[in-house]
Amino acid sequence: MGFCGRSWCSENTPWADPPLAFGCLIAGVSLGAFIMTIFHERHHIVYTLKLALGRARDSKFEANEPLSYRSAWLIFIAFFILMMCLFMLAGMSPWASFVVTLTGVVIWFTMSQLWGRAGFSNEPGYDFAPAFAKSFLWPTEYTLPVTHTDHVLAHTFVYEECCGPYMPWGTTFYTILGSYKMANLMRVHPRSVVKIASIALIVAMFSACMMNIVLPGVYGMGRTHMLTSTNLMGRVYDMWNRPSPHPVVEIAPWMIGGLIFMVIMSLLHARFLWLPDPLMSIVAWDWVGSLMGTWSAALVAGIIKWLVLRIGGSRLYEEKAVPFVGGFILGAALNALIAGICAYIIFRPI
Structure with missing residues (x-):
């Protein structure tokens, strides 16, 4: 088995199988992070609900928000229902x-x-999405034959479409977060960000859906790596192996262990700020971290940060090191962009 397979192949790896089963631990940690975020922010969430229901009034509290909390909650509920209706129209069960x-x-x-x-x-x-969905849909089953639309579409949406931030579900969240941060730095009101982002996302979604059909039709599926040209059924069957090639009931102890770990460490981290952020365990235990050398990069970065703080203190770190690293990251991003454009021009796929 090659190095890549040692990280994420579905059988006989520390990531997928006991006794370590890191993928199952990550599933529990991710769910624990969601639960603990709700727990830590419970007072804020309850207050926004009171504002939305009209039981409290605080115009200053909503002044820096893009929408009123009533509108925000109504939009969330409405689009949640609309998404369900869309899936049901496609043939999935309620x-x-x-x-x-x-x-x-x-x-x-x-x-x-x-x-x-x-x-x-x-x-x-590869870990949390299939584990979470299968816990509610097929907790005791493994490798069921395709006898219902759920066995195709549900698998696709919780595995293929949730595979990473480059897929449709995640891209929109990251884009909006980045826009909010830049708007905050430039002192632009979030309301303007929502307006611009909404228009941009609608245009992008429409264009992407059209091109996903047009380009393979014009140039052939073999020359355009579109979602429609991938082995979707292979991914559908492989979803059963994520995060482990076992029924959910058999990997539940690891998922529960990850959940308990996150709950305990989150409570401790909220009380003792010097403790490491437990959310980083997702990075530390994930196959992406091992496959892409994240541990090595983190070790080097940690040593450099320690040396900078020991030699020049926080002043050197904040005034010199942070801007230097920011410029390095920007240079790496520009290098990838320019290299990608040049490679596409020189080695055109179509």
Whole structure:
């Protein structure tokens, strides 16, 4: 088995199988992160509900928000229902439609925190999304034959479409978060961000759906790597192996263990700020971290940060090191962009 397979192949790996089963632990940790976020922010959430229901009034509290909390809650509920209706129109059962929609909300609510706090993302379609959805849909089954639309569409949406931030569900969350941060730095009101982002996303979704059909039809599916040209049924069957090639009831102890770990560490982290952020365990245990050398990069970065703080203190770190690293990241991003454009021009796929 090659190095890549040691990280994420579905059998006989520390990531997928006991006794370690890191993928199952991550599923529990991710769910724990969602639950603990709700717990820590419970007072804020309850207060926004009171504002939405008209039981409290605080214009200053909503002044810096893009929408009133009443509008925000109504939009969330309405689009949750509309998403379910869309899935049901496509042939999925009401229960599967609810579970898949809920899976998307929980996933990207959690992964957006990981991206915002660590600048890193994993691919939850390999661990948390299938584990969460199968817990409600097929907790005791494994490798069922395709006898219902749920066995195709639900698998696709919780595995393929949740595979990473480059897929449709995650991209929109990360884009909006980045826009909010830049707007905050430039002192632009969030309301303007929502207006611009809404228009941009609607245009992008419409264009992407059209091109996903037009380009393979014009140039051939073999020359355009579109979603329609991938082995969807292969992914559908492989979903049963994520995060482990076992029924959910058999991997439940690891999922519960990850959940308990996150709950305890989150409570301790809220009380003792010097403790490491437990959300980083998703990065530490994920196959992406091992496959892409994240541990090595984190070790080097940690040593450099320690040396900078020991030599020059926080002043050197904040005034020199942080801007230097920011410029390095920007240079790496520009290098990838320019190299990608040049490669496309020189080695045109179509």
